[in-house]
Amino acid sequence: MPVVTASTRQHSHDDAPDTAAAFARLAGLPDGPRRQALRDEIVGLWLPMAHRVASRYRGRGERVEDLNQVAALGLVKAVNRYDPSLGNAFESYAVPTITGEIKRHFRDHMWTLHVPRRVQDLRNRVRAALKELSQTTPGRRPTVTELAAHTRLSEDDVRTGLEALDCFVALSLDAELPGSEDGYGLADTLGESDAGYDLVVDREAVRPALRTLSERDRTILYLRFFRGMTQSDIARQLGISQMHVSRLISNCCTALREQVRSDVT
Template structure:
């Protein structure tokens, strides 16, 4: 969509009334065209004047976009965003409130800044932290602009930007959030190098065992003592059903039935407990 807008609004000849220039060469005098635009209702004539105004002011939008170069976004994309901001400015401008450039410049600049805030961050961070990042970046640049200047310390940046050292730390961390590192990127140049993916943890399967034991604890406590002993011998001591049967003086088939029935009862109680925990509370009765 941005490409279509930029192509349709490519610079073209300015309206006949734009001969007189403002302080900037890319700020034509279109007061009469804006006045005429405000008088017209939707239709072909209004669309024509609107497009001519956009074309006339597009160089100014491109100049504003150029201020944001070298910040990780291509100039072409910045110009497309600036063109959209210019279209919004033309559509919303009220000629009785002053000069168009006084309204268009902050509108276009704000559109570009929103683009950086909403589209360019690899990780979503709070707006407060984004603002800290910008203050830290500007302070570092100003402190390092002299040739041979050493890298400023956190304390120097904090004093220059009027921030605390903790805020500078947050801003420095946010500077790393603007771009991402591949999980396959090597973190060590030695023979035993490893990637970022190698440092990530994995889910511990024993957590499920802990959860299952806690869920079964209540049901096990309600079983008869002999059935608890059979389950303990079978699942904790690893005894076979035949060995359990010999030790208790009963048949192996009886041991099998007891294990099956006991497990079913424990499972049913665990499911009932879970259902009760997840059930919504009923309305509170009042008297």
Template sequence: MTSAVATRSRQPTRRKQDTSHPQGPARQDAAPRAPQRSPHPDTPDTAEDFARLLTLPEGAEREAVRQGVITAWLPMADRLATRFRDRGENLEDLKQVAALGLVKAVDRYDPERADAFATFAVPTIVGELKRHFRDNTWGVHVPRRVQEVRAKVRTALRELSVSLDHRSPSVAQVAAHTGLSEDDVLLGLEALESYKSLSLDAELSDDDDGYSLKDRLGTLEPGFGLINDREAVKPQLARLPERERHILYLRFFCDMTQTRIADELGISQMHVCRLIARTCTRIREELGTAPEPADSPEPHPEQDHPEPEQERTAA
């Protein structure tokens, strides 16, 4: 009995010695250490696939491995795209941009020069998203320096509004906070309003009258182009004889035909046609706008004479 107790008392001591010895049998029975997991479940282990891409020649097999790697990392690209979802862009468009960045990262990644693919892919995808916002989302083209100034001003406004109890900071305060000049701060504030353009169909009121911005825009008045011409011919018209001036008035301002003018004045229609042609030619010559001889046909009867609107334009 004494020997049995002694045997049981020696067993814990022997187990402790075995586990502490690096070559003991307990070392062989220990479970292998689990690999370190990424904090995100969308970062798969594709080290073997990247190693195969280095050895495979161009062809269908290599393209299949490449597509498999891209598909495996797409969830991470979608996650990075969601970081920018509150900036006015459609989330699906951002996911497409992130997928494009992922493709570039897969094609450029060299496992012999970089550690893990995620450390290389994340900056590439985020850079592609930022480039998309910089180059494709502005309503007007803005230089890159102005965009950087705008980003600093926007960050300063957000930080200062918290410290100032949500009061809007002054230009001088923003300049002191960012280290920019006041002119650059004003430039950044102006750029803040240039990111998105306002649609002409945007309604300006909450009523149901459909009053939009384009309803407040003026249109080009076609009569403005005739002001200079009318002012130029006024002196020439004033120097015309009374009958010729009256004929021009009836023809071009009252839209009367040559036959009606002839009946009112008691002369022939051909005579009216010749008077109009001669008077218009004289006015053109005095203004220095007389046409070439080939463009000055002889007056024709009523059926061949231009319509009143065409004559008014010629005059």
């Protein structure tokens, strides 16, 4: 003999059964097999409603089966926490609970990139505005200005929300760019560190210190580091020994290093 039956009386939706009496009995049962069986029966009656709530989130990158499972989990939590003595209809309590569970699922599991909660909220508002305005602007995408006016957000916030629309799934760096005919991929658009910038910084930092050296010392450093000459070649050109050239280079580099450090500090 079934413990719960779905009433033919219509509620706010056709998938909202009359389980008030069942919840009253559930509240009076102690933990055990009878309470578990009654709870499972109530959950089964309300599953169509949970699936209806889940259907609102279709087309957002998650499978329908997974959405229904998350909604069912939210429904179980709602049944466990519902207190009929407060006088509120179960549906009015369950829908926000199920919706919150689905939103948490998207927030915690569906974003490939970590996106702050504020940006997620902007994305949701912009996404809803795009859907609403697309009915009044057929044939074209709503502009940033139109979205800002509709959402009462700044245009910068709208642009942030638009950028976040694609953050659920990250493309592979090997993915070919739209419109590319020669296999030009995302990896080809990435920049890399340019050692030339560091070289410019180093040269500018050492320039004042070089002016403090004698003309001969500057000539030796120029021939060694800019002309690529060996110490032996420099020694022959200047008419001094190779050992002397080595000591001069070492002393000059030490003096320049100390000078640059003192200028920085």
